[in-house]
Amino acid sequence: MVKVLIDQISSSLVIGFTYALVALGFNLIFGILGIIHFAHFEVYMVGAFIGLMGAIYFKMNIVFVFLFAMLGAGILGIFIEKIAFKPIRQESTESQLFASIAIAIILQNTGLMVWGTEWTPFPELIISAPISLGIFQFSNLQIAIFGIVILLLVSLRLILFNTKIGIAVRAVSFNRDAAILMGINPDTIISISFGFASMLAGAAGVIMGMYYHMIYPLMGSTTGLKAFVAVVIGGIGSLPGSVAGGIILGLAEGLGAAYISSTWRDGIAFSIFILVLLFKPSGLFKVKSDEKF
């Protein structure tokens, strides 16, 4: 009984971490531009496929697959920013929202055209083997994923707080005009944060592929919407919040699917979403007004 529960929790945690990575990128972009970037989900999907191509055509090992996917996704993110958001930065938020929806439609259907609607098998990057800790069993895949996610989170934190670029990113998202006065070029910083965000999404895509051994072009809109729910649960603008939100959502979904009914999976996620929006629209994690991250 407890063993089943632990199994459920550890597999839900993997999904929760994926949500968290996508949610983090989403939140970075929201913090800096104040817009909801729908196409971020599709960047995640494209990242997974870039990782797949790296693994199949270039026979890369796990480290290089991750780096390759992150690099590809990052370039895609910067490109999207340049063509879709830069020209309409002065327009209303809703135009920007729908510009990103348009990009999402284009990317998703390009993915469907190139890779087809079916599942594409993802090569095994690590030969999975069970590891037992006392009475509990984990697979080494799960341990590896936890390690990678923690590595990514720590490096994001270090970049944002300890490097000049990271401090500039935070400065622009805190107050763009003041940042300009301090000699920061906001356009560069916006591109860089789109790059960071998209790299996280690409990594999340590869994790999803590694864990399920399957990827498909519609994965962006299914996982992506959940990642968005995770952002709202954690609080838009709070980076630790979106990690926590992703984990909470992953657990709620996994346990709900196991103990209530698997067909209600999406219903559970979106009910949490509505409840949070209703009772705590600022999210569970309070964002101090003077500090967004």
Added chain:
Amino acid sequence: MKNFKNILHYKRVTNCIILAALFIAPLITSDPYFMRLAVLTLIYSILSMSLCLLIDFTGIVSLGHAALFGIGAYVTAILGTKTGLPFWFILPISAISSSLIASFFGFITFKSLKGIYFALASWALVEILRAVYMNVDFFGGTNGIRGIPEPTIFGFSITSDVSFYYFALFFSILSLVSIERLLISRIGRAWMAIREDQIVAGVMGVNVFLFQIVSFGVSAFYAGIGGSIYAYYEIYISPNVFSIWESIFLVCMVLVGGKKSLPGAIVGAAIFTILPELLRGVGQFRMIIYGLILFLTIIYRPKGLIPPYWFLYEIKR
């Protein structure tokens, strides 16, 4: 461009020509394929006009229109298949139930949520309702509901494409005229005040909360009518129709057609109904073309294709 605007100023003449053209269109060609496109355009124009009322005239961005559309369609489908009531009873019931659910949703959300947050909450409404349709047997599950009986009026049952065309035409003209009348009334002016600035509107004595709920409810009423006609026309409905993509499509119609313009919404509906048929041959590529159209409109024609134009009234500025 100036000439085009001048022509538009001969309102009565243009309107009469458009109306006459719409009425005699089935006499010229009653090709079922063409008629089907025309009926779908009319149904979607009701939906896009109701969304236009919400987005362009009240300033509420909603991604939940597919949910309201779906409520109308499902109520019609269930009442039609289970009770066999006549359509003139079912259609208002569908519209009212959609309106009631929307008003309730507005009541619980407008207090705390604004702008983009409301759009997200309405998107959650779409997903939750879809989960309900798919999981509850009463709503037919993933198979949907089939065999919705045809509407009958004065003993004359509306089954052929041409009769459905006039049926849908009647309701879309009714919606257009009544929405326009609403917009120039006291309520409409309150909506536009809210669109311009919520705080100023509040100071001027507009009950912002109430009028937002009213706007959402009225919009849902028309969406319910659209959904009901859709269910009658298609005979079969399934939960997959009422997904978030449907909402996004409806918003595309409004944005591409023209901001602050009901005829723009109709033109948008026509574009997004007819285009898929023209592009049928290119398969998956057509979705990419949709995306491109939306994207290019936002970048190059941010105000949409059609300038603001009122069928009934001359608005003095």
